[in-house]
Amino acid sequence: xxxxxxxxxxxxxxxxxxxxxxxxxxxxxxxxxxxxxxxxxxxxxxxxxxxxxxxxxxxxxxxxxxxxxxxxxxxxxxxxxxxxxxxxxxxxxxxxxxxxxxxxxxxxxxxxxxxxxxxxxxxxxxxxxxxxxxxxxxxxxxxxxxxxxxxxxxxxxxxxxxxxxxxxxxxxxxxxxxxxxxxxxxxxxxxxxxxxxxxxxxxxxxxxxxxxxxxxxxxxxxxxxxxxxxxxxxxxxxxxxxxxxxxxxxxxxxxxxxxxxxxxxxxxxxxxxxxxxxxxxxxx
Amino acid sequence: xxxxxxxxxxxxxxxxxxxxxxxxxxxxxxxxxxxxxxxxxxxxxxxxxxxxxxxxxxxxxxxxxxxxxxxxxxxxxxxxxxxxxxxxxxxxxxxxxxxxxxxxxxxxxxxxxxxxxxxxxxxxxxxxxxxxxxxxxxxxxxxxxxxxxxxxxxxxxxxxxxxxxxxxxxxxxxxxxxxxxxxxxxxxxxxxxxxxxxxxxxxxxxxxxxxxxxxxxxxxxxxxxxxxxxxxxxxxxxxxxxxxxxxxxxxxxxxxxxxxxxxxxxxxxxxxxxxxxxxxxxxxxxxxxxxxxxxxxxxxxxxxxxxxxxxxxxxxxxxxxxxxxxxxxxxxxxxxxxxxxxxxxxxxxxxxxxxxxxxxxxxxxxxxxxxxxxxxxxxx
Numbered sequence: 001x002x003x004x005x006x007x008x009x010x011x012x013x014x015x016x017x018x019x020x021x022x023x024x025x026x027x028x029x030x031x032x033x034x035x036x037x038x039x040x041x042x043x044x045x046x047x048x049x050x051x052x053x054x055x056x057x058x059x060x061x062x063x064x065x066x067x068x069x070x071x072x073x074x075x076x077x078x079x080x081x082x083x084x085x086x087x088x089x090x091x092x093x094x095x096x097x098x099x100x101x102x103x104x105x106x107x108x109x110x111x112x113x114x115x116x117x118x119x120x121x122x123x124x125x126x127x128x129x130x131x132x133x134x135x136x137x138x139x140x141x142x143x144x145x146x147x148x149x150x151x152x153x154x155x156x157x158x159x160x161x162x163x164x165x166x167x168x169x170x171x172x173x174x175x176x177x178x179x180x181x182x183x184x185x186x187x188x189x190x191x192x193x194x195x196x197x198x199x200x201x202x203x204x205x206x207x208x209x210x211x212x213x214x215x216x217x218x219x220x221x222x223x224x225x226x227x228x229x230x231x232x233x234x235x236x237x238x239x240x241x242x243x244x245x246x247x248x249x250x251x252x253x254x255x256x257x258x259x260x261x262x263x264x265x266x267x268x269x270x271x272x273x274x275x276x277x278x279x280x281x282x283x284x
Numbered sequence: 285x286x287x288x289x290x291x292x293x294x295x296x297x298x299x300x301x302x303x304x305x306x307x308x309x310x311x312x313x314x315x316x317x318x319x320x321x322x323x324x325x326x327x328x329x330x331x332x333x334x335x336x337x338x339x340x341x342x343x344x345x346x347x348x349x350x351x352x353x354x355x356x357x358x359x360x361x362x363x364x365x366x367x368x369x370x371x372x373x374x375x376x377x378x379x380x381x382x383x384x385x386x387x388x389x390x391x392x393x394x395x396x397x398x399x400x401x402x403x404x405x406x407x408x409x410x411x412x413x414x415x416x417x418x419x420x421x422x423x424x425x426x427x428x429x430x431x432x433x434x435x436x437x438x439x440x441x442x443x444x445x446x447x448x449x450x451x452x453x454x455x456x457x458x459x460x461x462x463x464x465x466x467x468x469x470x471x472x473x474x475x476x477x478x479x480x481x482x483x484x485x486x487x488x489x490x491x492x493x494x495x496x497x498x499x500x501x502x503x504x505x506x507x508x509x510x511x512x513x514x515x516x517x518x519x520x521x522x523x524x525x526x527x528x529x530x531x532x533x534x535x536x537x538x539x540x541x542x543x544x545x546x547x548x549x550x551x552x553x554x555x556x557x558x559x560x561x562x563x564x565x566x567x568x569x570x571x572x573x574x575x576x577x578x579x580x581x582x583x584x585x586x587x588x589x590x591x592x593x594x595x596x597x598x599x600x601x602x603x604x605x606x607x608x609x610x611x612x613x614x615x616x617x618x619x620x621x622x623x624x625x626x627x628x629x630x631x632x633x634x635x636x637x638x639x640x641x642x643x644x645x646x647x648x649x650x651x652x653x654x655x656x657x658x659x660x661x662x663x664x
Contacts, residue, residue, distance in 0.1 A: 086533055088459050115536030125531040128550050141545065142537035190531070197536065 034059045035201050035231050040094035042075045042084050049075040051255035062232040064246030072255040073235045077203050081117040082110040118194030122206040124186035126178035133174035136160050139196035164192035165222050184215025201231040220245050251275045400618030403611035425616050427583040431592035434585050438502025443509030451517025473511040481507050482572035498591035501577025505566040516558025520551040560631050564624045570595040594620045
């Protein structure tokens with residue numbers, strides 16, 4: 001799966017700059033970055049979790065963010081949908097652009113932004129006490145009176161469940177309590193809930209860390225399918241997973257971006273000695 | 285030592301191969317099984333008796349070893365039995381404590397049923413027309429029931445929203461200094477004697493107006509409800525995992541909708557229980573009403589006038605010299621206790637049904653509009 005790196009004989013390039021957008025061959029739409037982080041810093045109180053990361057996330061591609069525990073990869077992800085700032089004492093600096101618009105601009109509404117950037121967390125977190133259907137519908141209820149309803153909503157629920165690969169399994173049990181689904185199904189339900197807004201970006205924070213191998217495989221297949229339509233960013237501590245699903249992989253260490261490259265390049269011929277040390281299992 | 289039933293009373297006399305399996309904790313220091321292990325060690329060192337080349341010495345060693353083993357087993361059995369006896373004693377003590385807990389309630393209920401039921405028949409009818417009862421008889425306390433309902437309606441109308449709002453604020457501002465201060469003050473308020481609430485309400489709402497009123501009584505009760513509801517709501521909301529809040533925020537829920545539609549909803553059973561406890565508690569309060577609602581011998585539900593209340597009526601009946609009045613007091617107390625109990629049961633049933641998702645929520649076809657069920661604020 002991972003071909004381990006031999007000492008690199010390519011000239012060292014500054015691949016840590018915003019060239020995550022380098023075009024992936026063979027797919028015409030892949031490559032252009034709609035989501036760009038520029039000099040992002042994030043604090044918890046006085047502790048720096050992300051220390052100046054500049055990274056472009058290629059559209060219609062999967063970007064994996066890897067790194068040892070505590071390297072700031074989850075925090076980086078959470079700055080992308082403005083979730084980091086909801087933690088008491090947390091602070092963000094730098095810029096994040098979605099389609100060229102600064103999402104941290106004073107006029108930008110966090111809630112509007114978050115609807116365009118779906119997020120799935122490590123632990124499946126369906127809303128308790130709601131049916132499968134209502135959980136997916138809950139995705140759009142944040143819109144309040146503007147939320148779609150009736151047949152429009154039904155169609156969107158069905159489409160979201162189909163995209164999450166769950167429709168066939170739950171079409172006859174939409175009224176069941178979401179908590180009765182298996183862990184893997186719950187996670188796919190959460191993905192469906194995030195997809196019901198038809199977001200442009202999907203952020204996944206270690207989405208398979210609490211799942212069984214079969215469910216992991218299903219989610220990875222799902223990630224692979226979603227990348228045909230949207231920008232996908234996956235934070236994972238599982239390098240095999242990054243190698244399996246990601247077009248590009250970024251390696252973070254101590255809140256800084258060490259290296260970003262097409263996945264096969266990063267895992268075979270990393271430019272940075274620290275990347276090589278990490279992917280060969282010497283630390284982390 | 286978790287389960288005394290695990291203890292082996294008799295170590296098996298068979299070969300060494302079965303011993304470790306029979307002993308639940310081989311080699312644990314201080315456990316009888318450990319000494320049995322020693323004896324076995326001696327035996328296996330000496331070789332198996334009766335085996336090829338087994339000597340007399342070996343046989344004797346084996347015999348004393350098995351004696352040792354039996355002694356150890358006896359001791360283990362005694363200890364196990366002692367442990368079991370002690371476990372049974374402690375269980376019995378806790379059961380006794382539980383019985384003592386419910387004893388007052390049961391005895392009060394029985395007492396009230398016996399004494400009150402007799403007086404209930406003739407007096408339950410709302411006879412409280414504007415007639416002073418003839419000597420030796422008593423006016424019905426229908427007026428007191430109605431008055432209590434008016435007072436509770438005022439108290440809930442004012443106290444529940446404020447308490448719930450304060451609880452939500454406390455939960456949202458968790459970890460900040462101002463929230464900690466408010467939380468502390470709410471705790472202080474919980475400990476304030478109820479008559480003080482009455483004095484404050486009297487000072488603010490009776491003295492300036494010049495007469496007692498249901499408003500003043502209702503406000504005094506509302507002031508008692510607020511910290512109770514706020515603190516229980518705060519505690520229950522704190523149990524809702526942050527991950528759930530974040531999941532809602534990540535879906536583009538505004539903060540307020542996250543708090544009301546997701547967090548409060550998840551915590552609703554606890555919040556409702558807290559509100560019920562608060563209402564049930566103030567329903568029986570007499571002290572704050574003494575010089576606010578004041579009581580009224582006549583039928584009145586006018587919130588601007590003095591109003592009767594069940595606890596006040598029980599209080600005056602109990603002080604009365606007339607046996608008929610006292611009997612009526614028992615009947616009033618029975619009605620109050622039964623009312624609080626029924627109220628609690630009904631409300632609990634209602635919330636449980638709302639929160640049993642498989643039976644109620646979303647069991648319908650796809651086309652049912654979901655916002656009917658969870659678009660807005662769950663609590664009225």
